[in-house]
Amino acid sequence: MRKYWLAVLLGVTVLAAGCKGSTDTTNTAKEASAEDTETTVNQETETSEIKGTTDDIAAGASTLSDAGKSAYRSVLDDIYYNQQFPNGLELDYDGSDLSENKFGVYDVDGDGRNELLIAYTTASADSQMFLIYDFVEALEAVHEEFTGFPAATFYDNGVMRADWNHDPSTVEGSDFQPFTLFVYDEEENTYELLGSVFQQDEPDVYYQNLAGDEDEKEIDEAVLKDWLDFCIGDAGQLEIPMVDLTEENIKVLK
Incomplete structure (x- = not known):
């Protein structure tokens, strides 16, 4: 189902991006939905990270096999002690x-x-990142699902919004935060690109680059709202308990 949903989402977002603004036939519910996404359009979203505890880590680890816990602990140890990352990531x-x-x-x-x-x-x-690894029992190894922008917001429909390492004040008069949307593909076990939105010189002009497009296209705020409403809509934002990377916290994975 996730693979089918991904294909539909990628296809429809292309169509949605080609529609310019609202028409007289737009219903009240759609207008309300556009208003609900205004904060997402104009401001940096809050990330999905919340302050967690060792109990949260223990609870998450309780569903893992011994091999899975060992693999995750090894990844964290390598980062903490040696600043080394899986799969040769530098x-x-x-x-x-x-x-x-x-x-x-x-x-x-x-x-x-x-x-x-x-x-x-x-x-x-340029090196700050949000990393996601999955332990694959059959391979007895970690699999990389995502490496990218550090300010990540996750939704319960599989979509992720990742804000760029970019100061929005570079566009005078705008507080817009450039971002990229990804969606989880269960068959590939990775996050696939949906598209990016950014500004260049003018505060009311947006540029969108969808997956598969060679060049960005200019869009207005109405199109951007429609795209966000379709991709995210009323999906709930996940709250992911995160703890400091310390020796004591890593040892909870035992």
Whole structure:
């Protein structure tokens, strides 16, 4: 079902992006929905991270096999002690306190398995990332579901909004935060790109680059609202308990 939903979403968002603004036939419910997305359009969204406890980590780990807990602990140990990441991923380290990074164990994609989520921020802006790993029992190894923008907001329909490492004040008179939408693909076990939206020079002009497009296209706020309403709509925002990356917290995965 997720694969079918992904195909429909990718197809319909292309059609939705081609519609310019509202018409006289737009019903009241659709107008209300557009109003509900105004904050998402004009401001940076809150991330899905909430302050967690060791009990949250223990609860997430309780559904894992011993091999899964060991694999997640190994990933965290490598980051904490050696600043090394799975699959040869290279991220720098700015020398600040590693406990400023966060991690959680949570089923963020809704596939019934608890993933390892890491917010890595002790690095230059270009190397700060949100990382998601899934333990694959058949391979006895972690699988990378996502590496990307650190400010990630997750929804219960499988969509993720990732805000860019970008200061919105670079466009004078605008508080718009550029972002990219992804959606979880259960068959591929990864987050697939839906599209990105950003501004360049003018505060009321947006540029959208959908998956599969070679170039961005100029859109107005009405089109952007319609796209967000279709992709996110009334989906609930997940609250993911995250704890500091410390030796004590990593040891909970035992």
